[in-house]
Amino acid sequence: MVSSGIPGVTMEAVSYVQRALSLELSNPEAAAMFARMIEGSLKSWFTQFNFFLHNLAQLRFTGDHNDGELLSFIPRTYT
Secondary structure (H helix, E strand, C coil): CHHHCCCCCCHHHHHHHHHHCCCCCCHHHHHHHHHHHHHHHHHCHHHHHHHHHHHHHHHHHHCCCCCCCCCCCCCCCCC
């Protein structure tokens, strides 16, 4: 990728992505790790605040306020 000539694609950037994706883990281990990361993110105040702001923006800018399909941060069980 570094030899592609795309601006910003450096060896450091490629190494960062490789570390972030945890390529050394098996598929089940990686799936469990990412599930824990997503669960932790959904519980953070910042994520909830971000969802709230997006809901407000959706109400303000879509013009359709009666469809009842807003984003929600009510916990759900995923399988």
